[in-house]
Amino acid sequence: xxxxxxxxxxxxxxxxxxxxxxxxxxxxxxxxxxxxxxxxxxxxxxxxxxxxxxxxxxxxxxxxxxxxxxxxxxxxxxxxxxxxxxxxxxxxxxxxxxxxxxxxxxxxxxxxxxxxxxxxxxxxxxxxxxxxxxxxxxxxxxxxxxxxxxxxxxxxxxxxxxxxxxxxxxxxxxxxxxxxxxxxxxxxxxxxxxxxxxxxxxxxxxxxxxxxxxxxxxxxxxxxxxxxxxxx
Amino acid sequence: xxxxxxxxxxxxxxxxxxxxxxxxxxxxxxxxxxxxxxxxxxxxxxxxxxxxxxxxxxxxxxxxxxxxxxxxxxxxxxxxxxxxxxxxxxxxxxxxxxxxxxxxxxxxxxxxxxxxxxxxxxxxxxxxxxxxxxxxxxxxxxxxxxxxxxxxxxxxxxxxxxxxxxxxxxxxxxxxxxxxxxxxxxxxxxxxxxxxxxxxxxxxxxxxxxx
Numbered sequence: 001x002x003x004x005x006x007x008x009x010x011x012x013x014x015x016x017x018x019x020x021x022x023x024x025x026x027x028x029x030x031x032x033x034x035x036x037x038x039x040x041x042x043x044x045x046x047x048x049x050x051x052x053x054x055x056x057x058x059x060x061x062x063x064x065x066x067x068x069x070x071x072x073x074x075x076x077x078x079x080x081x082x083x084x085x086x087x088x089x090x091x092x093x094x095x096x097x098x099x100x101x102x103x104x105x106x107x108x109x110x111x112x113x114x115x116x117x118x119x120x121x122x123x124x125x126x127x128x129x130x131x132x133x134x135x136x137x138x139x140x141x142x143x144x145x146x147x148x149x150x151x152x153x154x155x156x157x158x159x160x161x162x163x164x165x166x167x168x169x170x171x172x173x174x175x176x177x178x179x180x181x182x183x184x185x186x187x188x189x190x191x192x193x194x195x196x197x198x199x200x201x202x203x204x205x206x207x208x209x210x211x212x213x214x215x216x217x218x219x220x221x222x223x224x225x226x227x228x229x230x231x232x
Numbered sequence: 233x234x235x236x237x238x239x240x241x242x243x244x245x246x247x248x249x250x251x252x253x254x255x256x257x258x259x260x261x262x263x264x265x266x267x268x269x270x271x272x273x274x275x276x277x278x279x280x281x282x283x284x285x286x287x288x289x290x291x292x293x294x295x296x297x298x299x300x301x302x303x304x305x306x307x308x309x310x311x312x313x314x315x316x317x318x319x320x321x322x323x324x325x326x327x328x329x330x331x332x333x334x335x336x337x338x339x340x341x342x343x344x345x346x347x348x349x350x351x352x353x354x355x356x357x358x359x360x361x362x363x364x365x366x367x368x369x370x371x372x373x374x375x376x377x378x379x380x381x382x383x384x385x386x387x388x389x390x391x392x393x394x395x396x397x398x399x400x401x402x403x404x405x406x407x408x409x410x411x412x413x414x415x416x417x418x419x420x421x422x423x424x425x426x427x428x429x430x431x432x433x434x435x436x437x438x439x440x441x442x443x
Contacts, residue, residue, distance in 0.1 A: 078252035089263035092270040
């Protein structure tokens, strides 16, 4: 149980693929112009991560060390292609707005990174959970960044959600405020860099505060020191 | 010494290659129909936007000709032919201009037999969000100014943005994008006016059963 908790912590916070490992930034920065795009890519990455982690963990005892990397690459590439085909078939509109970034999931180092660092050494159920948590951690960052950029850039939230979730989701669209001209900085890639920088900074501030709180008490509790150096 | 491990590793790699490509092939087979269906649906929505279905009674995506016209696009393009009771009504052309602000702009233009424009839509572009992307119908109605217009010959002066002395509005902060669109639509209309009959006489490149 504590192992699962540890994996949850690692994926969502301590070793978050986007905020700490800084992996997969290319799709992260490119598609987060709206929450819908962010959610689409986040879900696709999550599915690939869980799928590849499970498969790699399942075959880990049959793959010799020397050829593990090409095998991992093949497995990941197959999963990405499958997800791409499925999205093309069932979420066509979203597939078009994510465009090239779906096949580019294959280059997301977070995926092969987890395969090599975790799935190739751990049993299937733990690998599945690790993939789920890492994918969720990545997706949360995508969503937050997407929400920031969409609100600042266009003044809306969930614009185009119907492309991902079906026609009923059109009601999710929230118009927070409207401008005559969109705020370009937030929509263009530089805005994504600034937004991600702010998120990382915020995480570091929170970490620093937690640390300060944890370190303080033990110092106060220090009792009288026992002398351990023996005289010779 | 090294040979046994080489053969073993080679065999394992081959096995994984077969398994992974096999999985992709199966999924591809299962989704192929639905992907083709989605593409057809998207095409017919696009066609409906430029040319109202009440004008014709044939199935547009089953009736087309292949044309090779460098002014419209670098590669051969499909032109759809709209007919009513077998009579030619309009042409729907896909044309691509490389003169966009960032990359190609793909357009779909429908022109009636008399040379009037039925409708124009941008189907693909990479123009700056908030500036050049007003050519999209979703962002601005600008693209509808072409409706019912026509071109009077190669040197029709009205076919330019206002900045160049023509009659089309440019956008604040973006002149290159509308200039590219106006120029490309003009070429499409001129092509349709001169080649209308030739295109309708050409052989059908989209017969039913072919994809």
